Amino acid sequence: xxxxxxxxxxTGSIIALGAIGLSMIYDILDLVNFAHGDFxxxxxxxxxxxxxxxxxxxxxxxxxxxxxxxxxxxxxxxIMWKKLRDKGAGSITLLITAIGLALVIRNLIVFQWGGSNxxxxxxxxxxxxxxxxxxxxxxxxxxxVAALLMIAxxxxxxxxxxxKAMRALSDNKNLARITGINVDNIILWTWGIGTSFAxxxxxxxxxNTVIRPDMGWFLLLPIFAAxxxxxxxxxxxxxxxxxxxxxxxxxxxxxxxxxxxxxxxxVILILVMLIKPEGIFGEK
Amino acid sequence: xxxxxxxxxxxxxxxxIYAIFALGLNLEWGFTGIxxxxxxxxxxxxxxxxxxLNQMGVPxxxxxVAGIIIAGLxxxxxxxxxxxxxxxxxxxVTIGFSEIVRYFMLNEEWLTGGPxxxxxxxxxxxxxxxxxxxxxxxxLVLALLALTYLILKALINSPWGRVLKSIxxxxxVSKALGKNVFRYKIQSIALGSAIAGLAGIxxxxxxxxxxxxxxxxxxxxxxxxxVILGGSGNNKGTILGALIFWTFMSLTxxxxxxxxxxxxxxxxxxxxxxxxxLIVLMMYKPEGLLGNKEELKLDI
Numbered sequence: 001x002x003x004x005x006x007x008x009x010x011t012g013s014i015i016a017l018g019a020i021g022l023s024m025i026y027d028i029l030d031l032v033n034f035a036h037g038d039f040x041x042x043x044x045x046x047x048x049x050x051x052x053x054x055x056x057x058x059x060x061x062x063x064x065x066x067x068x069x070x071x072x073x074x075x076x077x078x079i080m081w082k083k084l085r086d087k088g089a090g091s092i093t094l095l096i097t098a099i100g101l102a103l104v105i106r107n108l109i110v111f112q113w114g115g116s117n118x119x120x121x122x123x124x125x126x127x128x129x130x131x132x133x134x135x136x137x138x139x140x141x142x143x144x145v146a147a148l149l150m151i152a153x154x155x156x157x158x159x160x161x162x163x164k165a166m167r168a169l170s171d172n173k174n175l176a177r178i179t180g181i182n183v184d185n186i187i188l189w190t191w192g193i194g195t196s197f198a199x200x201x202x203x204x205x206x207x208n209t210v211i212r213p214d215m216g217w218f219l220l221l222p223i224f225a226a227x228x229x230x231x232x233x234x235x236x237x238x239x240x241x242x243x244x245x246x247x248x249x250x251x252x253x254x255x256x257x258x259x260x261x262x263x264x265x266x267v268i269l270i271l272v273m274l275i276k277p278e279g280i281f282g283e284k
Numbered sequence: 285x286x287x288x289x290x291x292x293x294x295x296x297x298x299x300x301i302y303a304i305f306a307l308g309l310n311l312e313w314g315f316t317g318i319x320x321x322x323x324x325x326x327x328x329x330x331x332x333x334x335x336x337l338n339q340m341g342v343p344x345x346x347x348x349v350a351g352i353i354i355a356g357l358x359x360x361x362x363x364x365x366x367x368x369x370x371x372x373x374x375x376x377v378t379i380g381f382s383e384i385v386r387y388f389m390l391n392e393e394w395l396t397g398g399p400x401x402x403x404x405x406x407x408x409x410x411x412x413x414x415x416x417x418x419x420x421x422x423x424l425v426l427a428l429l430a431l432t433y434l435i436l437k438a439l440i441n442s443p444w445g446r447v448l449k450s451i452x453x454x455x456x457v458s459k460a461l462g463k464n465v466f467r468y469k470i471q472s473i474a475l476g477s478a479i480a481g482l483a484g485i486x487x488x489x490x491x492x493x494x495x496x497x498x499x500x501x502x503x504x505x506x507x508x509x510x511v512i513l514g515g516s517g518n519n520k521g522t523i524l525g526a527l528i529f530w531t532f533m534s535l536t537x538x539x540x541x542x543x544x545x546x547x548x549x550x551x552x553x554x555x556x557x558x559x560x561x562l563i564v565l566m567m568y569k570p571e572g573l574l575g576n577k578e579e580l581k582l583d584i
Contacts, residue, residue, distance in 0.1 A: 032372045084567060091372055092319060093566050096512065099505060100562030103555050110552035217501075221383060224376050263387045266380035273373055274365050 002133055004250045010139040010208060012246020013146035017201030018219055019226035019238035020153065021194025027170050027233025028190045029081065031094045035102040036198055037216030037223065038109075043069040043199020044206040044215070045109050045118075052121050061120075066199040073195035074188055076101070082184070102217070109213045117210040138207040145204060149197060150239050157235065162189050170233045221262060222249065225269035231279025240281070244268075293418045295534045300425035301486045303526035304432050306510040307519060308479030313508075314517035315440060316472040317452035319371045322362070322378030323480055323507050325385040328499035330355035330481020331488040332389065332396060335405045344406040348485055355481025356474045363473040367466060382501055389496035401495035408489065425486055429523070432479060436519055439475075448472055452517070509558055512565055515575025524573060532557075 022036045047065030050056045056064070080101070084094060128135045157163035165186050168176040177183060205215060226245045230237025245265045252264040272279065305327060312318040334351030338344050366377045389396045396402065412420040439445050450458045451465050458465050488494050506529065514525025536554045545553075571577040 032375070080563065080567065087567075089566070089570075093570060095319075095372060095375065096508065097563050097566040099508070100559040100566065103505070103559030103562070107552040107555035107559065111549055111556065115548055115552075221380055224380075228373070228376070257391055259391050260387060263384045266384050269380055270366075270377055273369055273377055277369060277373065 001254065004254060005247060006133065006135055006139070008247030008250035009243065010142050010246070011250055012243035013143050014201045014205050014208075014242075015219065015222050015226050015246050016239045016242025017146055017149065017197050017204070018223040019230065019242045020150075020235045021198045022223055023227045023230065023232055023235060023238040024166070024170075024190050024194045026227065028166065029085075029094070029187060030091045031081070031098060032091065034095065034098040034220070035105060036194075037218075037220030038102045038105040039069055039073065039195045039198045039216070040202030040205065040219055041109060041211075041213060041216035042072070042105055042202070043196075044202035044211045045113055046199075047203045048113070048118055048120060048206070048211055052118070055121075058120055058122065062200075062203050065203065066196050069199035069202075070192045070196035073191040077188060077191050106213055106217065113213070115213055117212050119210050120206060122207070136208070138204075142204040142208060145200065149200060153193070153197075153235060156193070162186070166190065218262060221269075222246070222265040225265040225272070228269055228277070229272050229279055231281045234279065234281050237279055237281035241279070290418060291534075293422050295530055297418070297422050297425050297490055298534075299526050299530040300422070300429045301483050301490065302506065302510060302530060303523045304425075304429050304486070305480055305483035306507045306514075306522045306526055307429075307432055307436060308476040308483065309507045310511045310516065310519060310522045311436060311440075311448075311479070312473055312476040314511060314515075314519075314522070315445065315452060316448045316469060317371075317455075318363075318367075318469060318473055318476075319375040320378050320473065320476070321375040321501075321504055321508075322380070322382035322385075323476075324499050324501060324503040325362075325378075325382035326355040326359055326477035326480035327484035327487070327503065328382075328385055328389065328496075329358050329484070330478075331484035331494055331498075332402075333481075334485045335402050335488055335494055336395065338405045339402070344408055348408070348482075351485050352478045352481045355484070356478030359473045359477025360470055363470050367469055367473075379501055379504070382499070382504060386496050386499050389499065396496070397494070399496060401493060403493045405488075407492060421490060425490075428482065428486065432482070433519055433523065440519075444468075444471075449517075509562055512562065512570075512572050515572030517576065518572075518574045521572055521574030 018036065018040055021039075022033055025031055025033050025036070043065055045065075046068050047058075047062045050061035050064045051058050054061075080097065081094075084097060089097075128137065128140070155163075157167055165176065165181045166189065168179070168181060169183065169186050173183075201219075202216065205211075205219065209215075222245050223242070226241035227238055228241075229244060230239070230241030245268060248268060249261045249264050252261060256264070305323070308326070309320065309323050312320045312323075330351045332351075333354040334344075334347045337347040337350055342350065362378065362381050366374055369377060390399055392398070393400075409417065409420045409424060440448070447458060447463050447468050450461075450463070451468055455465050458468075487498065491498075510525040510529050511522050512525075513528060514521030514523070533554065536550060536557075565572065
């Protein structure tokens with residue numbers, strides 16, 4: 001029971017890192033980013049590239065992989081999303097485009113690195129054992145990194161000009177525009193932060209398990225559940241939602257076959273949408 | 285050239301099956317504006333229902349009709365609660381539903397055979413000598429495609445179809461005119477899902493085998509690409525889209541012998557091209573090849 005809870009917190013931290021970006025992008029760009037999970041995968045593979053193929057140490061490789069993923073999302077905004085925005089494309093056009101992008105990213109990864117599992121170059125790590133409860137060092141690292149990033153995001157949102165502008169844009173787009181906020185600039189920040197957080201989540205997922213081309217796709221649906229649970233556009237809600245989804249998925253293995261884990265998050269997702277579609281922290 | 289002809293026949297069978305499948309989606313999306321991203325669920329439910337019923341002793345032709353009806357009923361079951369949601373939420377819920385269905389197929393071995401799937405079921409046209417079986421199957425599939433097309437054509441040109449289109453264009457106007465928008469949408473998804481069920485049943489007969497891997501979310505996206513490429517809201521376009529899509533899929537499947545590239549790589553590149561096609565269509569030609577730009581508003 002406590003063991004499942006611990007697994008749940010680790011999984012939940014990864015889901016939360018994905019959910020923050022998805023939620024912000026959903027809100028500020030009106031885009032249901034079906035490619036968001038694939039950015040997580042991309043972050044993990046780019047880190048793998050620097051770490052294993054180019055022999056850099058893991059921390060440096062992760063930093064490069066995560067930054068590069070963020071930069072790619074900015075380039076994609078320039079060549080795709082901005083053009084669609086300027087044409088006045090609505091949310092359904094954007095959603096279908098995102099599905100196309102997801103197919104492109106995932107399959108370029110398969111093309112480059114093959115369809116089988118890969119892993120980082122890691123020293124063999126010892127599991128910590130507290131009276132029969134196992135905690136892996138990568139699990140501890142995951143929770144610590146996720147918590148630090150969330151604190152950092154909170155500071156950005158509350159203390160910096162960019163963060164305040166983001167919140168203003170999220171509250172009321174038209175009002176934010178007429179007060180002279182540079183919307184294009186904020187959108188780039190949203191992509192950069194959202195996607196690099198996703199990449200961190202992808203790298204941490206790779207540390208805890210393996211790296212696979214379809215990992216982001218399978219993370220995406222629990223992430224949607226976390227975003228909707230927390231209320232779209234609410235990064236704090238996304239964090240809590242991620243933890244709730246992660247813990248419920250792992251706890252469900254006590255009574256259900258573990259292959260139903262992801263189905264559990266769908267059921268939560270569907271229930272929230274039907275009962276309180278604005279999310280548990282959202283206001284109508 | 286005997287191999288070439290049998291290859292073309294099997295390609296045409298798949299084209300026909302996916303054209304039927306995509307016509308179901310086009311009714312929901314192209315004519316009613318319903319954003320169903322779980323279309324593959326009904327494809328699978330139809331096939332599994334028919335095969336399981338047949339294995340329980342139900343004669344195959346009755347099992348086919350039952351499978352189609354069950355797929356339609358599941359469409360209603362999903363839509364009844366979910367249709368109240370916004371379009372993008374509906375998309376997420378339906379994709380989630382299709383994954384739940386697939387997990388169920390994978391895990392409930394007592395009913396679905398689990399990852400090994402199901403075989404040993406009756407197949408229609410079994411009286412046809414085996415060397416002509418594929419041709420008979422092709423004729424059956426194309427006849428059912430024609431039937432589906434004609435039924436949809438009649439429905440869409442009826443007052444019922446005009447209400448659907450009005451819902452797609454502007455729900456509030458249809459409401460103001462006293463139409464029960466909710467009921468029309470449920471009817472559209474029921475019929476669309478039943479059509480998907482029929483296509484799924486045909487696919488099971490074509491493979492003589494059923495397996496949860498036939499029902500990955502990717503298959504839903506195949507249908508979307510077919511519909512968008514051909515032009516949303518145009519059934520001829522959907523059929524053209526299915527033809528182009530399967531020709532492309534099989535031409536690139538042909539090539540390993542001619543290109544210095546492995547089949548995994550080729551499969552990946554094929555999906556990259558399909559993804560790029562979707563992006564380019566959305567950016568520059570969202571109405572597709574035969575769609576009507578004036579009529580179709582993508583965003584409702």
